[in-house]
Amino acid sequence: MSEKPRLLVVSAPSGCGKGTILSEVFRDREVFYSVSCTTRKPRPGEREDIDYHYISDSKFGEMIENNEFLEYACYADHSYGTPAAPVRENLAQGRNVVLEIETDGAFQVKKAMPEAVLIFILPPSVAELDRRLHKRNTEPEEVIRKRVAQAAAEIAKAVDYDYVIMNDALEEAVADFTAVLDGGAERFRAANTDVKKMINEVLENA
Ligand code: 5GP
Numbered sequence: 001m002s003e004k005p006r007l008l009v010v011s012a013p014s015g016c017g018k019g020t021i022l023s024e025v026f027r028d029r030e031v032f033y034s035v036s037c038t039t040r041k042p043r044p045g046e047r048e049d050i051d052y053h054y055i056s057d058s059k060f061g062e063m064i065e066n067n068e069f070l071e072y073a074c075y076a077d078h079s080y081g082t083p084a085a086p087v088r089e090n091l092a093q094g095r096n097v098v099l100e101i102e103t104d105g106a107f108q109v110k111k112a113m114p115e116a117v118l119i120f121i122l123p124p125s126v127a128e129l130d131r132r133l134h135k136r137n138t139e140p141e142e143v144i145r146k147r148v149a150q151a152a153a154e155i156a157k158a159v160d161y162d163y164v165i166m167n168d169a170l171e172e173a174v175a176d177f178t179a180v181l182d183g184g185a186e187r188f189r190a191a192n193t194d195v196k197k198m199i200n201e202v203l204e205n206a
Contacts, residue, residue, distance in 0.1 A: 005091050007113055008181075009099045009106045011158075012121035013129055013151030017167050018100060021121065024174045025181065026098070032090035034099045037063065040078035043138045053083075071101065071108035076146050080105070103157040119180060120158040120190070122198065124168040125205030126151065155203055163188040164195045166202075 012018035022033075037053045039060050048054055055063075060079045063069060072081030082099055090097050099109065109116050123129040129151055133144045158164050163180045165188055167173040179185040189195065 005094050005096050006181075007087070007091060007097050007099070007109070007116040009101060009109050009116050009118045010121065011101060011103055011106050011118070011154065011161070012167070013123060013154050014133070014147055017123075017132075017170070017173075018121045020170060021165075021167060021173050021177055022098060022100070024170070025177045026096075029096065031096045031098055032086070034082050034087055034097060036080050036082055036099075036101065037069075038078055038080045040076075040080075070099075070112065071105040073102055073104040073108075075102050076143065076150055082109070103154050107160070117163070117180075118161040119163045119165065119177070120155075120161040121173070121177075122155060122158065122164060122166045122202050123151075124166065125202055126155070127205055152203060155199060158199050159190050159196060161190045164190045164199065166198060 010018055010022065035049060035051075035053060037055050037060060039055060039057050042048065042051070042054055046052065057079070060081065063081065063083075064072060068083055068085070069081040070084040070087055072079060074080075080101065082101060082105065087097050087099070099105075101109070106118050110118055123132070126148065130144070130148045133139070133147060139147070163185075165173055165176045165180070176185070176188060180188050186192070187194070
């Protein structure tokens with residue numbers, strides 16, 4: 001393909017199902033998923049260097065000092081950052097690159113690389129997100145509460161993304177995401193009045 005490779009920045013509150021959507025969307029496309037560094041501990045089933053590079057606070061600080069991150073942010077008491085080199089290398093080799101990161105980091109990327117496309121995946125409601133996190137059963141109640149509060153704050157920032165996609169049914173979300181990838185479908189633009197309304201409804205359904 002001679003098309004210019006794209007840098008896609010995807011944000012979705014944890015428990016939103018973004019992993020499932022992305023693996024469907026990119027099943028037949030060449031793509032590099034950036035592996036982030038984090039200071040949080042692996043959850044059961046997560047694998048070193050595949051889900052994250054799990055590093056210490058001091059190593060994280062060292063990487064900031066050495067300018068090794070494209071962006072970094074703090075989320076629910078832990079640090080997360082995107083190593084810059086693999087992103088730049090893969091784009092230079094003509095591969096699409098996907099970052100799955102939270103909103104502060106997404107805006108940092110847009111600033112550094114304005115060609116990046118920011119896509120936000122919405123849960124049907126904040127209440128549903130809370131239910132999904134409880135069902136996943138990987139975190140204590142207090143952590144879930146913190147994550148739900150942080151999710152609501154993040155959803156409010158979706159209006160500043162390029163595109164917003166609702167994940168109430170997997171198949172539809174995959175089709176919507178693909179439409180954005182293939183043609184930048186207008187109806188998913190965050191600036192669209194209907195999309196703004198949808199974001200407000202998700203927030204009201206807390
Ligand atoms: P989790 O701990 O649930 O894996 O991730 C928590 C949040 O951190 C999610 O919103 C996830 O997208 C975000 N995140 C993961 N990696 C990075 C990163 O490298 N940079 C930033 N800014 N956020 C990240």
